[in-house]
Amino acid sequence: MIDSLRTICRSSAKPRAMKEVMVVVPRFGSAKVAQREVDSLVCNRILDGEEQYLVKWKRIVAPNAYSWHYLPELTLCLALLQDYLKARRERIHSKTSNLKRKSPHAEQRAHLYEHDPQSRSPSVQSSSSESISAKAQALSLGESYNCTVYPDGDHIRVRSSLRLPCAERIPTAEMMAVAATSSTRHASHKIRTHILKRLKALPGPEITYQNIHDASDIPLRFEFIEACVLREGLTRVDPETIVGCQKECRPNMGKNIGCQLSICECLEFAAVQEGRLNEEQWVRYRSNPGDTAGLPKRFPYHTSVAQRDGCLVEFYLRGRHPIYECNHRCNCGPGCNNRMVQHGRQLPLEIFKTKDRGWGLRCPLAIRKGQFIDTYRGEIITDEEADRREARSGKGKESYLYALDKFEDELREREEAPYVVDGEHKGGPTRFMNHSCDPNVLQYTVSYNKYDQKVYDLAFFARRDIPANEELSFDYLDKDEEDNEAGTGVLTSQVDDVEVWTPDDNGTVVPCRCGAEKCRKVLWT
């Protein structure tokens, strides 16, 4: 290790500086590198038994400038650190799989995340013992390139320096060779600790986290949000138009179950309970199925403990009728039985790394058939913006975009396009739920304003009883039972159980690996 460090120093600094470089360990007290000034982290090594990362400063801060930093100096740059570790893993992985020196599994094991709470935390020397200029000089001789770095209050600052211009391409090939074999364990640990802390701070039942397969983590840039964020420029139906129940509804009526009335104005467009229509209502309903005011409605949730209290009723489980819940204008109060999704997640969930399908979601408790799990959240954007984002980030992006197109036909009549929820950068734990062609979770439209056909909740309910810790999945393409887009490709041949799908439009095929018996083999094209 020392030999390789020497090689680096020799290749990047004048020989007479060697001794000084090797003995001076620069410390910046509690000062930190600010993420906004950093372009990226580009290399790693071990110095004095501690992990160091090479910061590439933003061009605007100091052009072509690089400096080495210990982990405690980089705690404000954890997202960049995560980017670097990911790139490093991929680099090592592609190298080894190209050379076929090791099996991918051996490679994975070698980089298994090791939890090491007993690890020595780096001691921080007082920065007052040396003058800044002496330190800066030492840094410029091998710890930094084309710049000097110095502490300034809570900040580590950088200044361009042409005293010892570094002509070499940084990081050098030698540096990269050292990087590939130097441990990044403490950096991984720091990132994971940060994620766990963040998950713990979320409201509601606990969201736990597990990855026993590798050192990767969910993106630190992902922001957990409790409600969708409406992007600027998007319009919502005037909240003044929200209609609540106005008649007999009041809190604690009936057996404390709130609304059970067919006349609640808020529920005008809810599914009609046809079996309860009288003759006159039948005639009216037959001639104009759109006019449902005053007709008895099907309430979405069971109200008796004997019948899966609070779970979705069979009628809704079989179909995909939108659910209308009571709203803040209703007289029935928060205890009304017709309010469920609006109260938010009641179940603990676990985000976990699956063996071969990236991140997944599960619940440590058994879930009852029809039980509400959580909503799908994200930024609400326009259709055009969704197209732009998709074009920018390629095929994989599609799996985070969810069109709010339940009322597409009505919107089309008004020449309006549905909005789209983008859950990639902001969202809830359901963002990590995988696709299945035979899912155990169904998604529903849940509306609190019958006049708003563009913004509503997407809510997940259990399709059947789900045992504790079974992975949760929903069908990314299943918008409606009757409007199923299954099979966007053409099954062109089937030899020895190997199906070959050809996309409709010569696009790239995204294969489905859900493993279900009725798997469609193609996610989308």
Ligand SMILES: [Zn+2]
């Ligand atoms: Zn009511």
Ligand SMILES: [Zn+2]
């Ligand atoms: Zn109500």
Ligand SMILES: [Zn+2]
């Ligand atoms: Zn109501």
